[in-house]
Amino acid sequence: MRGRAIVCGFTVFLGVLGCVNPGPNVRLDDGKDYYRTLPEGQHALRKITDPRMIPDFSKAFGNVAELRDAVNHSINYMAKPSSKTFFPKSGISHAQVEKSLFAFRDLLDSKKTATQLNEELRKRFDVYTSVGCDDQGTMLFTGYYTPVFDASLTRGGAYQYPIHKLPPNHIKDPITGDTLGRRRADGTIDANYPDRAKLLSSGELKGLELAWLTNPFEAYVAMVQGSAFLRLPDGTQMEVGYAGNNGQDYTSISMELVKSGKMKREQLNLRSMIEYFKKNPQDFEPLAAKNKRYVFFQPSTGGPFGTINEKVLPLRSLATDKSIFPRASLCFFTTNLPDENGKGNAPYEGFALDQDAGGAIRAPGRCDIYIGGGDDAGERAGHIYAEGRLYYLILKDGQSAKVSR
Incomplete structure (x- = not known):
């Protein structure tokens, strides 16, 4: 959409439009350069080796049906031969992303409790963090609609x-x-x-x-x-x-x-x-x-569509710099978001898929969250401007995944 780069949306989001109206609980460091480009030869992702730095995923398994839809959209994309031309990215291969998506979908279908799912993810998946704008993982999140x-x-x-x-x-x-x-x-x-x-x-x-x-x-x-x-x-x-x-x-x-x-x-x-x-x-x-x-x-019909030409879903589709991040990947992010009326700012954490790109999203420290369609979504998107963290989940070597489309 955000132009299929929305080109996705050329998504650019309201962030691109400059909707920068932080809520009272959001503190941003004006000294940080959120648009700092990635140094030549450096990957945008870094594997977390200290288990204490891996987030707790157990509170993020709400609305599993919609999350599963988003995962299926990424699986559909990865099945297209053209998708292989964009890999590897940040050291992550096409096969790794695809197997990770299948394995995660299997977990969603397993009927396990949130606690059990969290344990399975920590055991079976490697967790990568974006290096962010400061090489410490700091991301600036904005919203688009x-x-x-x-x-x-x-x-x-x-x-x-x-x-x-x-x-x-x-x-x-x-x-x-x-x-x-x-x-x-x-x-x-x-x-x-x-x-x-x-x-x-x-x-x-x-x-x-x-x-x-x-x-x-x-x-x-x-x-x-x-x-x-x-x-x-x-x-x-x-x-x-x-x-x-x-x-x-x-x-x-x-x-x-x-x-x-x-x-x-x-x-x-x-x-x-x-x-x-x-x-x-x-x-x-x-x-x-x-x-x-x-x-x-x-x-167009059935959209809006992201840069991978699959439908984007509210809070389940992210726009990042596709020149440095592996598209269609399973992600987890934490930040502050306003409520559905665009008011306040409260901590938010959830799973999403990297399915879009944007004209202003050109750095390892920037990420745009798709909020939905219409005026209400626009009001909420326009008030998203907060720091946070972005993680990518990749199935560990040797772990199996049931491949079924």
């Missing part, structure tokens, strides 16, 4: 701001989905894709409008998120998903608002930004023009 916006399939009235389909001459890598360029009339590929401003001003996207929205910032948010649900005038809902992008770099409009002094960092969340641009529409395009990336859409 799938927005719902008013839209029309035809232009008219308030519906003046389009999202576009993929140009017919767009060329992307069949395995990674990365943009390669545009095919010329003679069959060669032009790698110099225009940036967002040039695409919109040139008129070459005319006729490729997929839908028209009522607010330019909402159209922009859909692009940042990589997917959206559109509420049409007849009351029906249409799902659109990520189809590709122009290959240009992404720049956060939220950070531009802060740099320009138009909003304070602590004021940033999706709703406040939408309201700001409704009151100050003249400010939108100059700021948006600083972002060179442009995202294309396609009709």
Whole structure:
């Protein structure tokens, strides 16, 4: 989704949008560089060798049915031959991830108690921690969601701001989905894709409008998120998903608002930004023009989908930097989360699957949590900004797993 990188969502999440409104119980160290890149040659994961440092998993076995669905989504992905091209990653092989998923699903089906499951995990699985932003495991967690916006399939009235389909001459890598360029009339590929401003001003996207929205910032948010649900005038809902992008770099409009002094960092969340641009529409395009990336859409059903092209589930799907973390893997994370109304901050721990990526998730110290779809999910996602820990569970060598799809 978050662009299949949502590209996932290009997920970018509200974190990407800069929804950085910590609750009163969240303490962040402003001196930490959460976007610190991984030093060359270093793995993003480190095996925990001291059993005392392995978390207690026994409280994380609620809603096993939904967790099993998420595991199955990763198993589906790992069965695709193309998935093998992304391994090994951080020293973890494709076979290790796949066997781990099967073994974990077997445990979920075993009817064991939470205490027994915790014991089995500690006995049969190696636990890896992300090195984090400081080589000590510190992660910054943010949230992302799938927005719902008013839209029309035809232009008219308030519906003046389009999202576009993929140009017919767009060329992307069949395995990674990365943009390669545009095919010329003679069959060669032009790698110099225009940036967002040039695409919109040139008129070459005319006729490729997929839908028209009522607010330019909402159209922009859909692009940042990589997917959206559109509420049409007849009351029906249409799902659109990520189809590709122009290959240009992404720049956060939220950070531009802060740099320009138009909003304070602590004021940033999706709703406040939408309201700001409704009151100050003249400010939108100059700021948006600083972002060179442009995202294309396609009709979609059954989603939203993550970068592994499997459906993402609330609190069960994570977005990480797929250049350093092993995709589709079984994870466990601990952080603080607001309640369903976006209020407060309470400790949270749970299992999830690494199934998405995001434009702002480009470091070992960053992770985005998928929260769901609609306004309520957006409110909650916009208030997630907290430190925590991220773990990967990999079946130990010599341990068996029943392979059945």
